[in-house]
Amino acid sequence: MEDDVQEQTLEQFKDKRLGGWGILQLTAGTGLAVYAMWAGVLMPGFRRVPLKLQVPYMPASKKQVGNVMSLLKGRSGGFADLGSGDGRIVLEASRQGFSPAVGYELNPWLLRLSRFYAWKAGLYGRVSYRREDLWKVDLSGYRNISIFLAPSVLTLLQEKLLVELPEDALIIAGRFPFPDWTPCRIEGQGVDRAWAYSIEAIRKQNQSKDIQSSEKSS
Ligand SMILES: C[S@@+](CC[C@H](N)C(=O)[O-])C[C@H]1O[C@@H](n2cnc3c(N)ncnc32)[C@H](O)[C@@H]1O
Numbered sequence: 001m002e003d004d005v006q007e008q009t010l011e012q013f014k015d016k017r018l019g020g021w022g023i024l025q026l027t028a029g030t031g032l033a034v035y036a037m038w039a040g041v042l043m044p045g046f047r048r049v050p051l052k053l054q055v056p057y058m059p060a061s062k063k064q065v066g067n068v069m070s071l072l073k074g075r076s077g078g079f080a081d082l083g084s085g086d087g088r089i090v091l092e093a094s095r096q097g098f099s100p101a102v103g104y105e106l107n108p109w110l111l112r113l114s115r116f117y118a119w120k121a122g123l124y125g126r127v128s129y130r131r132e133d134l135w136k137v138d139l140s141g142y143r144n145i146s147i148f149l150a151p152s153v154l155t156l157l158q159e160k161l162l163v164e165l166p167e168d169a170l171i172i173a174g175r176f177p178f179p180d181w182t183p184c185r186i187e188g189q190g191v192d193r194a195w196a197y198s199i200e201a202i203r204k205q206n207q208s209k210d211i212q213s214s215e216k217s218s
Helices: 002-015 020-042 062-072 088-095 108-120 151-164 199-217
Strands: 079-082 101-104 127-130 144-147 170-174 185-187 194-198
Touching: 062 088, 062 170, 062 185, 062 194, 079 088, 088 101, 088 108, 088 127, 088 144, 108 127, 151 199, 194 199
Parallel strands: 079 101, 079 144, 101 127, 144 170
Antiparallel strands: 170 194, 185 194
């Protein structure tokens, strides 16, 4: 009896055709599901960040983390990862002796995960993960910065770093280099490559570019 009812119901569906209204509903439903996934899981906490500045999560590989650390070798002081994901780079920086070692991240799921990993590694009190928009953080206290972001935001980030960082700061960029800066060192190959930039050298390069262009125009 129950089987008959199920068969009849299936038959009804078989005969149904998706009309314009059905397609519209299906499209809206799919769009809503994708948006819910984006807003709720991948990018929660990003409502106030302009769309063009939103960078989704993609964790650094072991090799990438290793390359960041070898570019930082011999250095000390404060370290910040801008957009710290699950906190792996901050954790490694703390292991290498950087203090304070701080990660800035907007996604609350990733912040929870970061704190869990720090606790698991016995480093809970030595690292800190802050739910702050990296564009609004005052970076003037950091000598060491790492970023694994998208090319679309790097031009704007160059300006912020140039204005705020102390003269002896070193910035490590992973996956994509800064578009207008010359690195002082490069480590690794292909997608694992990381670029180091001395803020002092970049400021000097910019000054000499300014002098050259003012000489040309006069
Ligand atoms: C490509 S992932 C890199 C994660 C981590 N640095 C790593 O390499 O494993 C970029 C991270 O930046 C975070 N993010 C993007 N825009 C941000 C913002 N304005 N403020 C704070 N975090 C941001 C994202 O949530 C994401 O976790």
